[in-house]
Amino acid sequence: MTNQAFVHTWFERYFVHPVPPLGSIEEAVASWPEYATSVGVFLTPQGRIVVIAPHGLEDLFALQVRRNPVRVSIETYRQRVAQKQYTKRWPRVSVVPC
Numbered sequence: 585m586t587n588q589a590f591v592h593t594w595f596e597r598y599f600v601h602p603v604p605p606l607g608s609i610e611e612a613v614a615s616w617p618e619y620a621t622s623v624g625v626f627l628t629p630q631g632r633i634v635v636i637a638p639h640g641l642e643d644l645f646a647l648q649v650r651r652n653p654v655r656v657s658i659e660t661y662r663q664r665v666a667q668k669q670y671t672k673r674w675p676r677v678s679v680v681p682c
Contacts, residue, residue, distance in 0.1 A: 613638055614638035615655040617651070617656045618643070618651060618661075619642075619651075620643040620648060620650070622639050639652065647676050647677045649670050650680040658682040
C-alpha cells in the first residue's frame with residue numbers, strides 16, 4: 585500500500601515525469617495504472633462499505649486489463665504487463681495492448 589498523499593514527492597525519481605499533489609483519495613484511485621485496478625474499497629466507522637471506482641467496474645468484471653492514460657505512459661504500461669504476467673496468473677484475463 586502506498587500513501588497517496590506523498591506520491592508527488594517520489595514519482596518523478598521512478599517514472600521520469602513529475603506529477604502534482606493529489607487532492608483526494610478519489611483523484612488518487614483515478615490515477616492508478618489500469619482501469620481494472622483503479623478501485624478502492626473501505627469500511628466506514630458505521631460499517632458501510634464504500635467503493636471508489638472513478639473509471640467504473642466494467643473492466644474489472646470483464647477481466648480486462650487496459651492502460652489508464654492519466655498517469656501511466658505506454659512504455660510503463662508495457663513493462664507492467666510484462667512484469668505482472670496477468671494472463672499467466674489469470675488465464676481468462678485479456679490485456680488490451682498499446
